[in-house]
């Protein structure tokens with residue numbers, strides 16, 4: 262395949278993927294951690310623990326902000342809670358991705374994306390843990406760390422640390438800034 266053709270076909274694929282993800286209506290930077298906070302605040306009292314929900318019908322809202330927004334008015338018990346209608350589109354997108362990925366965190370989504378995108382840099386076996394407020398993965402094969410501090414709801418940041426490089430801990434930016442890439446790659 263010639264270069265320009267390859268470029269064009271991957272561009273087409275990108276546009277197609279974008280179209281697919283915007284058709285679902287979840288905003289590209291939607292955050293599982295922020296969705297978890299909003300769920301605890303606004304939904305938990307009726308729907309219960311997400312791992313064993315009292316009203317499992319809620320899962321029709323997985324990845325689907327339109328369905329969630331619709332339930333705010335179509336379910337009479339929900340309509341009675343007038344604070345629900347005040348949730349922003351970003352809040353509802355966060356809820357939609359949380360319902361789809363409630364067993365993970367934004368940090369793990371970003372780490373999973375990094376691991377898939379940079380396999381020659383992030384070489385396993387992987388150990389993960391927490392230390393001094395950092396949540397990290399150590400790639401024992403290449404002796405590099407990726408880490409986060411905080412989460413997307415409080416401006417949490419991502420870091421890279423390769424002890425052998427001598428360059429110290431590198432601040433990669435906010436966790437939030439990586440979420441569109443993680444989501445586009447299916448994480």
Ligand code: HEC
Pocket residue numbers: 299300303304305306307308316318319320321322328329332336338339342345356
């Ligand atoms: C006051 C109680 C209450 C609160 C608060 C509440 N729900 Fe519900 N929700 C219900 C009930 C009851 C049903 C089941 C309706 C039925 O199936 O008859 C339901 C159903 C749903 C459904 C399924 C609707 C459908 O089309 O089948 C979704 C999605 C949903 N809730 C999302 C949420 C989200 C997200 C929140 C928090 C932002 C929330 N709910 C907060 C009571 C509540």
